[in-house]
Amino acid sequence: MKISLITRHAISNYGSLLQTYATQTVLKKMGCDVEVIDYIPQDEHHFNIAKSLLQKNEQWNTNIFKRIAYLLIQTPGYFLAGIKFEKLRRTLLKLSNRYTTLDELTKDKPQADIYCTGSDQVWGPIGCKIFDPAYFLSFSGNNEKKVAFGSSFGRVEFSSSTLDTYKKMLAKYNAVSVREKSAVAIIANMNLTIPHQVLDPTLLLTSNQWNKIIKKDINKRYVLIYQLHSNSEMDIYAKKFAKQSNLPLIRITPMLHHLKRGGWPIFLPDPEIFLSYIKNAAYMITDSFHGTAFAINFGTQFVNILPEGTQTRNQSLLELTNLTERVVRSYQDFSFIEKKINFDPVHRVIAKERERSIDVLKSMFFNKSS
Numbered sequence: 001m002k003i004s005l006i007t008r009h010a011i012s013n014y015g016s017l018l019q020t021y022a023t024q025t026v027l028k029k030m031g032c033d034v035e036v037i038d039y040i041p042q043d044e045h046h047f048n049i050a051k052s053l054l055q056k057n058e059q060w061n062t063n064i065f066k067r068i069a070y071l072l073i074q075t076p077g078y079f080l081a082g083i084k085f086e087k088l089r090r091t092l093l094k095l096s097n098r099y100t101t102l103d104e105l106t107k108d109k110p111q112a113d114i115y116c117t118g119s120d121q122v123w124g125p126i127g128c129k130i131f132d133p134a135y136f137l138s139f140s141g142n143n144e145k146k147v148a149f150g151s152s153f154g155r156v157e158f159s160s161s162t163l164d165t166y167k168k169m170l171a172k173y174n175a176v177s178v179r180e181k182s183a184v185a186i187i188a189n190m191n192l193t194i195p196h197q198v199l200d201p202t203l204l205l206t207s208n209q210w211n212k213i214i215k216k217d218i219n220k221r222y223v224l225i226y227q228l229h230s231n232s233e234m235d236i237y238a239k240k241f242a243k244q245s246n247l248p249l250i251r252i253t254p255m256l257h258h259l260k261r262g263g264w265p266i267f268l269p270d271p272e273i274f275l276s277y278i279k280n281a282a283y284m285i286t287d288s289f290h291g292t293a294f295a296i297n298f299g300t301q302f303v304n305i306l307p308e309g310t311q312t313r314n315q316s317l318l319e320l321t322n323l324t325e326r327v328v329r330s331y332q333d334f335s336f337i338e339k340k341i342n343f344d345p346v347h348r349v350i351a352k353e354r355e356r357s358i359d360v361l362k363s364m365f366f367n368k369s370s
Contacts, residue, residue, distance in 0.1 A: 001365065003027055004096070004110045006037040006135060007118030008126075009089060010044060012081035012254055013228065014274050015202070015290030019119050021092045022201035023149065025209075030362065035112070038095040039105055039134055044126070077256030084254070084268050092271070102132070106139040114365060115140045116147050119179055119201050121154030121313075123166070130162060136169035146172060147364045150179045150198050150357075153186060156312055167192065175364040177357075180316040198357035200293055200317070203350060207279075207297045214276045222250045224281035225263050226291040229307045235261040237305075237331045238285045244334045245283060252277050283337070289313040296321060296350065299343040303328050303336045320353065321346045 005027075009020040020036060027034045059066075089095065099105040115137050117123075126132040137146045158166070167190040170176060177196040178184055188194045223242040227234060239262050242249035251263030252274060259265045266277060278284060278294045284302040286292055292314055295302035305328050306314055318324045323346065326336065 001032045001114065002112045003032045003034045003114050003116055003365070004037055004112035005034055005116045005118050006039055006122075006137070008120040008122055008135075009036055009093065009118075010038075010040045010085075012078065012085040014254065014271060015288060016120060017085060017088055017092065018271060019201045019290065022205050023118050024093060026201065026204050026358065026361065027365075030365070032365065034094060035096050035110055036093045037099065037105070037110060038089075038097065039099045041102075041126075041132070042100055043129075073257055077258075080256060081254040081268060088271065102134045102139065105134060109139050112144075114145045114147060116149060116365075117151050117173075118148075119150035119152065121152050123151055123183075124154035131166075133169065136166075137173070138169065142172070145174050148173055148176045148178070148195075149361055149364065150177060150201055151183070152179045152313060153183050154313065156182045156186065158186075163190065166190070175367075177360055177364065180312055181319070182312045182316065196360045198360050199350070199353050200290070202290055202293050203297060204354055204357060204361075205297075206354075207299070210275055210294075210297065211279075213272050214279065215272050216276060218276050218280040220280075221282045222248050224277055224284045225249060225251045226278070226284065226286045226288055227251070227253070227258065227261070228288045228291075231287065231305065231307075233331050234285070234287065234305050237328065238263065241283070241285060241303075241334055241337070245337045247282055250277065250281075287314075289317065292317060296323070296343075296346060299341075299347070301336075301341055302326060321349050 005023060007020050007023065008016050010016070024034045024036065096110045117135055117137055122135040123131060126135065140146055170187060170190065170192055176187065176193070177198045178187065179198065179200055181197060184195055184197050223238070223245060225238040238249055249263040250266060251258065251261065252266040252269060253259065254268050256267070259267060266273070269277070275294065278291065278300055279298040281300050284291065284295045284300050285305070286295065286302060287305045287307045292302065292304050303326050304314055304318065318326065323341065326341065
């Protein structure tokens with residue numbers, strides 16, 4: 001069975017890359033021939049991403065001098081990360097031809113038995129757009145099978161006109177599953193078939209399966225910070241947390257401008273090194289959904305700082321695993337150093353949900369009535 005998968009595979013961060021790799025791996029184990037649609041609109045290409053982000057940044061977009069300063073600071077980092085992740089994608093993923101516009105994709109789409117929208121924030125704001133119809137499979141024909149696996153809106157607030165458009169596009173799917181509880185509610189309110197809620201693809205692979213990628217363990221104790229969002233209070237908290245625990249602070253990041261935020265820098269590591277640092281950390285401080293997912297999978301002690309605007313992803317996973325107490329409510333709270341997570345019940349929940357999610361995946365792809 002030939003599967004064409006479209007997802008946010010081309011963002012220069014480890015979560016986007018590894019969730020795509022995990023989906024590809026799971027489907028290949030089921031005997032499918034999986035190809036990732038290499039769709040990268042111009043405003044999401046690493047040459048242009050700083051310009052795209054500037055358009056939405058009110059703080060830096062007030063005058064020409066601030067705009068120039070922003071681009072000078074941000075562009076080199078996105079450029080270096082883009083080159084590195086382009087190489088990683090070609091190594092880890094089976095990619096289609098490159099498409100840079102929806103029109104190109106519509107006119108010459110890959111041929112497949114099933115078209116699949118994958119996981120991550122595919123149904124929310126994309127680049128400079130409110131949403132991108134490509135991630136709703138608008139390029140596929142009316143008689144072609146369309147499914148969504150573990151897809152996410154990324155947030156919960158949308159205009160009524162956007163929700164009306166979403167309803168029309170989602171109604172064309174043969175089967176839909178989503179990643180967050182909030183996404184189930186959004187679709188249920190559209191009076192569409194209530195979707196299955198499934199695990200993020202990174203959690204469909206066991207820690208033993210991810211261990212096969214890791215070539216070498218990090219043999220020292222440290223506090224790891226993996227941070228995606230700008231938050232000076234988080235920077236200060238991480239430094240104090242490391243000092244309180246009497247351990248060095250290590251910062252792992254694909255972004256050059258993050259290095260000034262503190263912690264010994266590990267810049268643009270390969271995925272096996274990225275995973276090894278998470279697996280072997282004494283503690284991990286993160287605002288990343290996928291950082292949280294990997295910490296849970298590896299049984300790494302962690303604390304979570306909910307990011308503004310997209311916190312529903314993190315909350316959904318923490319609620320599922322009964323770990324909401326690991327959210328930092330006060331930047332003066334370092335009690336997590338002594339309050340250790342018992343991962344036995346957590347991993348039992350994940351194992352059960354993994355089995356159920358894979359069953360959902362099989363039913364969506366192999367059930368002819370879907």
